[in-house]
Amino acid sequence: MEKVVIIGSGPAGLTAAIYTARAALEPLVVAGLQPGGQLTTTSIVENWPGSGPEGIDGNELMQKMRAQAEHMGARFHEGRVIKVERNGSGSLTVHFDEGQIQTKTILIATGASAITLPLPAKDKLMGYGLSTCAVCDGFFYRGKKVAVVGGGDSAMEESHYLAKLAAEVTLIHRRDAFRASKTMQERVVANPKIRIIYNTEVVDTRADAQGLTGIVMTNFVTKETSELPVDGLFMAIGHIPNTSFVRGLVDMDEKGYIFVKDGTYTNVPGIFAAGDVEDQLYRQAITASGRGCQAALQVERFIDGIGH
Numbered sequence: 001m002e003k004v005v006i007i008g009s010g011p012a013g014l015t016a017a018i019y020t021a022r023a024a025l026e027p028l029v030v031a032g033l034q035p036g037g038q039l040t041t042t043s044i045v046e047n048w049p050g051s052g053p054e055g056i057d058g059n060e061l062m063q064k065m066r067a068q069a070e071h072m073g074a075r076f077h078e079g080r081v082i083k084v085e086r087n088g089s090g091s092l093t094v095h096f097d098e099g100q101i102q103t104k105t106i107l108i109a110t111g112a113s114a115i116t117l118p119l120p121a122k123d124k125l126m127g128y129g130l131s132t133c134a135v136c137d138g139f140f141y142r143g144k145k146v147a148v149v150g151g152g153d154s155a156m157e158e159s160h161y162l163a164k165l166a167a168e169v170t171l172i173h174r175r176d177a178f179r180a181s182k183t184m185q186e187r188v189v190a191n192p193k194i195r196i197i198y199n200t201e202v203v204d205t206r207a208d209a210q211g212l213t214g215i216v217m218t219n220f221v222t223k224e225t226s227e228l229p230v231d232g233l234f235m236a237i238g239h240i241p242n243t244s245f246v247r248g249l250v251d252m253d254e255k256g257y258i259f260v261k262d263g264t265y266t267n268v269p270g271i272f273a274a275g276d277v278e279d280q281l282y283r284q285a286i287t288a289s290g291r292g293c294q295a296a297l298q299v300e301r302f303i304d305g306i307g308h
């Protein structure tokens with residue numbers, strides 16, 4: 001019987017691993033199909049405090065976090081979780097692709113994957129002009145031209161945020177009206193730095209050796225194709241939380257984000273959630289790590305019979 005199984009090895013999972021290992025809980029971390037999490041897909045992280053003026057490579061940061069967790073005694077299982085069950089005794093069963101394990105507590109730290117456009121050069125240009133996070137990457141586009149794709153609250157937020165940094169923001173939406181809240185729409189429409197293009201889809205990219213130089217768009221109404229020179233394209237078309245393996249057991253909203261209360265407690269005693277999997281507002285490495293720390297301390301209290 002394990003004391004704690006941490007599902008996910010991004011900032012939330014690895015921070016929780018460091019804390020629970022130091023509390024002698026001998027955590028078992030399930031790394032998942034993306035060991036190190038989302039930050040392994042980016043180059044330089046400039047907002048991780050302590051990384052110095054030059055920032056730190058996302059992969060290097062996550063390797064160091066894992067090495068720190070291993071040094072403290074955390075164990076790792078390379079694989080993914082396909083199902084979690086609650087047993088009559090109150091213990092929990094974690095099912096892997098192959099095999100299963102019993103545990104007293106589980107921390108779900110499986111993040112949320114950004115939805116991206118099916119652009120032909122997407123993999124090559126992610127981090128080199130293509131982004132899914134204005135707060136993460138906006139700083140790199142100071143004084144430059146950027147486009148944002150989307151029509152919901154996130155697209156409005158990202159456009160507004162980028163308008164403070166970029167020279168010009170073009171917001172592109174595939175329909176003729178936004179689905180964002182009225183207040184958010186009004187803020188964007190009133191911003192002189194944001195130009196809006198409706199009924200239009202981004203279908204391709206233009207690039208040079210340094211990265212993105214422009215986008216190709218098709219208008220659904222006129223069927224015309226046009227090009228727009230931009231240095232950055234931000235895709236704000238939603239995220240999918242990685243929670244299918246606990247659907248029906250753990251309470252979540254219609255998108256799949258896990259509901260937490262009093263910190264990181266879920267509706268199931270012994271199951272906790274931390275990071276992007278329960279936070280659709282901030283979605284930052286530092287906030288995910290903070291929640292991982294909080295979850296680790298709450299797991300420890302739960303095992304000691306204190307708290308919920």
Ligand SMILES: Cc1cc2nc3c(=O)[nH]c(=O)nc-3n(C[C@H](O)[C@H](O)[C@H](O)COP(=O)(O)OP(=O)(O)OC[C@H]3O[C@@H](n4cnc5c(N)ncnc54)[C@H](O)[C@@H]3O)c2cc1C
Nearest residue numbers: 008009010011012032034037038081111275276283284285
């Ligand atoms: C390109 C890019 C650049 C970014 N840049 C920055 C930045 O500069 N600064 C910043 O603060 N934030 C940045 N972010 C956001 C940041 O990466 C996330 O907020 C953070 O990684 C969330 O951490 P997490 O631990 O909650 O989840 P994640 O990092 O998403 O980790 C989830 C983990 O869960 C695992 N997993 C998923 N499903 C399963 C399963 N079924 N079984 C087992 N394991 C599973 C995955 O393998 C992964 O290890 C960026 C994000 C992206 C995509």
